[in-house]
Amino acid sequence: MKKNRAISLYAKIKILLALLCLSLALAIAVLAYYYISFSHMIDVHLSGELFQSESRIFTAPRKISVGELVTLEDIYRYLVTAGYSTQQEQNSPGWLKLKESAIEIYPSANSYFAGKNSLLIEFSGRRISRLRSLDTGNQLLSAEIEPELITTLFGTDRQKRRHLVYKEIPPLLVKAVLSAEDKRFFDHPGFDPIRILGAAWTDLRRGEKAQGASTITMQVARSFFFGTKRQWRRKIKETLMALLLEHRFSKEQIFELYANEIYLGNRGSFAIHGFGEAAQAYFGKDVRDLNLAQVCFLAGIIRAPNRYSFAERRPERAAEARDRVLFLMVENGFISGEEARAARQCELGIVSGTTGASFAGHFVDMVKDDLLDRFSEMELNSQGYNIYTTLDADLQKAAEAAVGWGLNNVDTQLAQKYAAWRKLGQQMVLPQAALVALNPHTGEIKALVGGRD
Structure with a gap:
C-alpha cells in the first residue's frame, strides 16, 4: 500500500515537472517570437537616420552686408539654429570657428552652398565691419549665409x-x-x-x-x-x-x-x-x-x-x-x-496659436501644392529633400505682424457690432486680410500671408 502511494506521488511529481517544463518551453517560445518580431519592427522603423528621410522647406539664404546692425552673437545663434556646429560633424550643414571679434563659416556638402561660400565675418561693436571670402580671399560688401528652416514637410495628417x-x-x-x-x-x-x-x-x-x-x-x-x-x-x-x-x-x-x-x-x-x-x-x-x-x-x-x-x-x-x-x-x-x-x-510669453505654429503657413501650403504636381507624397515624405524657396524670413515676420496689427485694429473698431451679433445669436463673419510681397524684377515671392489663420 505504501509502495503504491510512493509510486503515485512520484508519478504526480513527474507530471508536475513535465507541465512545468512545458510551460517554461512555451514561455521561452513566446518570448523568442516577440524578440524576433519586435527586432524586425525596430529594424524597419528605427534603422538609419529616422527623421532624415523627411523633406524640409527652407527660406531663401540670409543676406548680410558690411555696416549691417547685427552682433557676432546674433549671427552665431542664427547659424547654430540652422544646424551649424563648432566642429565638423556628419549630416551637419556646416561648422564655424569663433574668434574674439569675428566668426569663420565653413559650409559642408550638405549645405545650401554645397561646400562653397566659406566666409570670415568681422565685427566692430554691434555692426559687421568686414566680409571676406575664405574661398577666394576677396573682400566683399555683402554675402549670403545659410537659409532658415521653415518646417519639415508635413503629410495629410499635418x-x-x-x-x-x-x-x-x-x-x-x-x-x-x-x-x-x-x-x-x-x-x-x-x-x-x-x-x-x-x-x-x-x-x-x-x-x-x-x-x-x-x-x-x-x-x-x-x-x-x-x-x-x-x-x-x-x-x-x-x-x-x-x-x-x-x-x-x-x-x-x-x-x-x-x-x-x-x-x-x-x-x-x-x-x-x-x-x-x-x-x-x-x-x-x-x-x-x-x-x-x-x-x-x-x-x-x-x-x-x-x-x-x-x-x-x-x-x-x-x-x-x-x-x-x-x-x-x-x-x-x-x-x-x-x-x-x-x-x-516670469511671464510665459505664449504666442498666438496661429502665429508660432504656422510661420508662413499659407506659403508652405502653396509650396506643397506645387511640389505635389511634380512628386508623389510618398516620395516627399521618404527621400529627405531640402526644398529651398524665395521667402525672406524677416519680410515674412514683418508681413505677419502687419496683417495681425491691421486685423486687431479692425476688430477693435467692430467690437460693438460683434457684441450686437452675439446678442442676436447671429453668426459672426470676421474680416480677413491677405498680403503678398514680390520682387518686382524677378517675380519671386518674398512674403505671403493668406488670411487671419
Whole structure:
C-alpha cells in the first residue's frame, strides 16, 4: 500500500515537472517570437537616420552686408539654429570657428552652398565691419549665409516637427521632462518597478485609474509601434518592446527619439510633435532659448496636450502646467525653491496659436501644392529633400505682424457690432486680410500671408 502511494506521488511529481517544463518551453517560445518580431519592427522603423528621410522647406539664404546692425552673437545663434556646429560633424550643414571679434563659416556638402561660400565675418561693436571670402580671399560688401528652416514637410495628417539631436536639447528641458514623466529614466532598464508599485498603490487608495506608470522608453514604444488604446495586452507588449529598445539603443538615443516624436497639442491647423517645433509653436523661439518657466510648461503639457493647445487664452491652465513641473523639479533637487519662485513670477510669453505654429503657413501650403504636381507624397515624405524657396524670413515676420496689427485694429473698431451679433445669436463673419510681397524684377515671392489663420 505504501509502495503504491510512493509510486503515485512520484508519478504526480513527474507530471508536475513535465507541465512545468512545458510551460517554461512555451514561455521561452513566446518570448523568442516577440524578440524576433519586435527586432524586425525596430529594424524597419528605427534603422538609419529616422527623421532624415523627411523633406524640409527652407527660406531663401540670409543676406548680410558690411555696416549691417547685427552682433557676432546674433549671427552665431542664427547659424547654430540652422544646424551649424563648432566642429565638423556628419549630416551637419556646416561648422564655424569663433574668434574674439569675428566668426569663420565653413559650409559642408550638405549645405545650401554645397561646400562653397566659406566666409570670415568681422565685427566692430554691434555692426559687421568686414566680409571676406575664405574661398577666394576677396573682400566683399555683402554675402549670403545659410537659409532658415521653415518646417519639415508635413503629410495629410499635418504634423510638424523640427528635429533635434540629443546634445541640442537644453539640460534644463531634460530635467523638466524627467521630473514630469520619468525621474529614474537613466537608471531603470526600460520599465520602473518602483513607479509601477507606487502607481498601483495610489490607484487602490483613490479607487480609480489615476496614476500612469509608463516610462519614457515605454512611451517611445507606444508612439512608434502600438496604438493608444488602453489594454493590458498592449501594456505587456510595450514593456517587452521597452526592454528591447534599451538593449538596442543608448539612453540618449531613446530620449532623442522621445523628444522628436512626442505629441504636444495642435496649434493652428497643425499637430505639433517634438520639443523643437513646440518651442516655436508656443513661444516663437528656438528650444535653446527657452527659460526655466517655458521648459516647465512644455514638460507639463505632455500628459494632456490638447488641454493646453490654446494656453494663451487660458493663462491659468498654462500656469498650472508650469507650476506642477516646477514643484517636481524642486522635489527632485534639480532646481532650488528660490529659482522656482522666480520662474513663477516670469511671464510665459505664449504666442498666438496661429502665429508660432504656422510661420508662413499659407506659403508652405502653396509650396506643397506645387511640389505635389511634380512628386508623389510618398516620395516627399521618404527621400529627405531640402526644398529651398524665395521667402525672406524677416519680410515674412514683418508681413505677419502687419496683417495681425491691421486685423486687431479692425476688430477693435467692430467690437460693438460683434457684441450686437452675439446678442442676436447671429453668426459672426470676421474680416480677413491677405498680403503678398514680390520682387518686382524677378517675380519671386518674398512674403505671403493668406488670411487671419
